[in-house]
Amino acid sequence: MKTFIYPGSFDPLTRGHMDIIWRASSLCDRLIVAVLKNNSKEAFFSPEERVQMAQLCLLPFSNVLVCSFDGLLVDFMQEQKAAAVVRGIRSESDFRYELELSATNRLLYDKYESFLLPARQDYAIISSSIVREVASYGGDISAMVPEQIENIIKERFSPNN
């Protein structure tokens, strides 16, 4: 059974993430979408909210499961007996960052392996912070996030919250 891990803050999950998940899930037996609980970046949505939103979107994917993790990615990877980590690449700067990330992780765990999937061109400009910024001004986020969570995000940014 080949397990891959797709880690990230998913604050919130976007259509760009969905595309990577859809493609990566066909390359392995089990894909774990791993929501990082405590990042150096302060998250807007709680870990529970981020997991729940991802679960809502990923219900139709029979070999994808969502969970949260804390601590080092390499430790989580070994706990889950994962063969590799998947990351999406949107730009040259993502690529440079991913090279550093994989080199660091390989220093920590010599069996560390990763797959870098190029983002679809039309999703390459989407990021979770752009979604949050547009939503905070009441803008239209429908092209950026899965429809299952569009209203949840909008409500969190509504002035009554």
Ligand code: COA
């Ligand atoms: N589509 C849309 N957005 C994408 C994307 C894609 N395909 N790929 C990346 N992004 C965006 C994310 O939305 C996020 O946007 P934001 O900054 O606006 O919120 C940004 O790119 C990068 O975030 P993310 O993928 O969540 O990565 P990260 O850099 O926050 O975290 C981890 C990467 C989780 C892999 C890393 O922090 C980690 O492993 N942490 C655990 C601790 C550890 O092991 N540290 C040692 C290794 S250095």
